Amino acid sequence: MAMVILGMAAAGVLLPFSSGAAAQAEGIHRTLAARLASDLMDQIVATPFNQIVSDWNGYSEAQGQVKDAQGVVFSDPVYARFSRDVTVENVWVYPQTDASDPFIRAVVQVYDRGRPVITLSRLIGW
Numbered sequence: 811m812a813m814v815i816l817g818m819a820a821a822g823v824l825l826p827f828s829s830g831a832a833a834q835a836e837g838i839h840r841t842l843a844a845r846l847a848s849d850l851m852d853q854i855v856a857t858p859f860n861q862i863v864s865d866w867n868g869y870s871e872a873q874g875q876v877k878d879a880q881g882v883v884f885s886d887p888v889y890a891r892f893s894r895d896v897t898v899e900n901v902w903v904y905p906q907t908d909a910s911d912p913f914i915r916a917v918v919q920v921y922d923r924g925r926p927v928i929t930l931s932r933l934i935g936w
Contacts, residue, residue, distance in 0.1 A: 843920040847930040869896040
């Protein structure tokens with residue numbers, strides 16, 4: 811009887827610690843996903859304006875194939891669970907009347923094992 815009570819008490823004490831560790835790991839992965847989205851958005855913004863749509867629209871990196879700014883796939887296993895997609899399009903913002911001077915809307919999505927984690931959107935102008 812004492813063993814059963816001791817086992818239940820130990821489970822009650824240890825359960826919050828394991829839940830806390832899982833929450834911390836999830837937070838670390840979300841932070842890393844946000845950094846991956848931000849880094850890719852920086853690369854998009856650094857591209858000459860008239861090449862952004864043609865160079866980046868539809869860009870995709872499969873799970874485990876996420877690249878750094880130099881185009882090299884990250885070798886650290888922590889990146890193996892991530893993938894990224896980019897959508898870029900010309901947009902016109904009200905009250906803009908001249909379609910010859912568009913803005914560009916860039917959207918970077920980062921996935922963790924196929925599950926969307928972060929979506930970063932930015933309006934880019936001349």
